[in-house]
Amino acid sequence: MNDHEKSMATGLPADHEKSTATGLPADQEKSTAAGLPADHERATATGGLPADHSTPTGGLPADHVAAFAALFGAPPEAPAVPVDWDAVEEWAGLRLPADYKAIATAYGPLDIGERLWLHTPFDREGGWFDYGSFVESGRRDAPGVLPFGATRMSDTLYWDTTASDDPDLWPVVVHLQDAANAGRDPWLRLGTPLLPALAGFVADGLRPVLARSGLAGDEAYAWTPPARRPEPTPEQRAALTEGSGLKALTALLPPPAAPRLGDRNWEWLYERLGTRLPTEYVRLMETYGGGGWCQWLRFGLPLGTGRYDLAPWAEWYGETYRELRDAHPRYHPLAAWPEPGGFLAFADSIDGDQLCWLTEGDDPDAWPLVVVPRHADQGPPLTGTLTGNLLAWLRGELATEGLPRLVRTGEDPLEIIEFAPFTDEPDDQDEGPAGTDSAGTGPAGTDSAGTGPAGTGSASTGSPPTAG
Structure with missing residues (x-):
């Protein structure tokens, strides 16, 4: 050769x-x-x-x-x-x-x-x-x-x-x-x-x-293989292509029996934020609670007080974004809540992208959605509803910055998509929220890799290897 x-x-x-x-x-x-x-x-x-x-x-x-x-x-x-x-x-x-x-x-x-x-x-x-x-x-x-x-x-x-x-x-x-x-x-x-x-x-x-390996530390113990994923039901198969709204979403990915919301109530949240939130979001959270979608998109506890829950995270992220906007206005063009019409972050990806509402007008149910991407220029608002966009993303009908395509050619979507509810407080975890450093103190969008510690994931680009 x-x-x-x-x-x-x-x-x-x-x-x-x-x-x-x-x-x-x-x-x-x-x-x-x-x-x-x-x-x-x-x-x-x-x-x-x-x-x-x-x-x-x-x-x-x-x-x-x-x-x-x-x-x-x-x-x-x-x-x-x-x-x-x-x-x-x-x-x-x-x-x-x-x-x-x-x-x-x-x-x-x-x-x-x-x-x-x-x-x-x-x-x-x-x-x-x-x-x-x-x-x-x-x-x-x-x-x-x-x-x-x-x-x-x-x-x-x-x-x-x-x-x-x-x-x-x-x-x-x-x-x-x-x-x-x-x-x-x-x-x-x-x-x-x-x-x-x-x-x-x-x-x-x-x-x-x-x-x-430092990934194991001194506290590692024997690994137990996870339980096998249940076989998809006919209702799940049908929901991949049929139906809309929360009914179709729950048929596609059944919600937990006891969704975790946090220890406070909705009125407490509205008072802290100074605004009510879209009815659709409230219904979604009361159905699923906080958790992770497809190991990519995370919804914090809406009624929790931990630093990664909705209100504390939205406050911190908005303040951090304004600081970055002061230093780099070209890359941070949006108003940030509680500024008039500013975005209010309510979910984040493992790569630090933020899913937000644009708080335009007095009717929260009319607020458009927007993704604040971590590694791309700011794009336009999304069209449609929160549940509709989530369902389209799970079905493979939506792919945009911050919400990448989940399923590759030849894969069965029902072997990939999932909802994993939080079983304990996210604040109890050692790692910080998506898009921060391990202590949860670094502002999103400030590191160079944005993928967590090297070696914890893998990438797929280019043609697959072949033997010989």
Whole structure:
């Protein structure tokens, strides 16, 4: 494979320049029968691992833990988080590679070389990282991929499960976020299983040091797979295309038996805000309460006093927006409640976009909706009602800044869309509201990434990887 072919295959520069922040190689490609990098002398039968840890076939180590320790050293002193691999594999519907399971069992979740996270199953109360969400989200990024790691540059590491029926032969592929942002093919196809891929990263400059992942901290415990999603009912299927208003919405996503509103009452809220709110919003909240829609759009508790509930959040966000408008009026053109006609934020996305009313006129039921986007110029108001827009978004009929398309081609919407009611006060969570820093103190729209801590999610841009 010549330099031009490598560049065309990876979408990266043809030279051997590394991603400056990740230390990951820019040009590893399949080229030999062993599937090892073409341009390194380490492309041997051992896959770049010490010879005494190899087996006669496949380049796979006989002792995965010893081979990993030869690269990165002994496990951290604290015991690894226990993993019930039978439960994990039953939930995933796949057997996982033996080297990964051995490393995860001995080492737990890791920060490798201060640049790469090896994610393993664990749970932590109030933590940033959710293993189940990470895997489920990552599997949607391309057919047959299964995520297991990430980098500080928001790259994501996967296995290509389509390459073999044997998970121990699954090659590693990497989604390079910088390449995706530049419009290039973002998929880096390493062509080797996990351990040889890690050996290649070390040979290409990744520091051979490790520590227990800070995402797990000292409070991590064994991960329990979530319950399987119930089979959709005929009423839900019909509601994907039929009906309107709250009746259709509740048929599509049945509300909780006891919606959580908060400890105060509506009159308290109206007095604090100095205005009544749209009747449709009140009906929606009394039906569903506070919670998250599709792991994207969050409605705080309307009658709560926590800092992320409706009144405290609307007050804080309006004040912050006015400060940003004073400094950057071009990018913050709106009036902000309680200014006349100003927007009043009542829901937010995980990326810090705000869903608001424009408080124009004396009739709250006539207030138009508007999205205040975090990473785009301000757009016009939405047309239609709150419930109508929410229903259209869930059905895939509405996609705009702050309300992106939820379902990808070939996916069943009823396997994706959901409402998750709050089961405890959002204020009890360690993380701040969507669009702020981890303490909840940074103003929305002021960081550069807007995606939460690196490595907690993945992106899907460009063509999916292919085996071979």
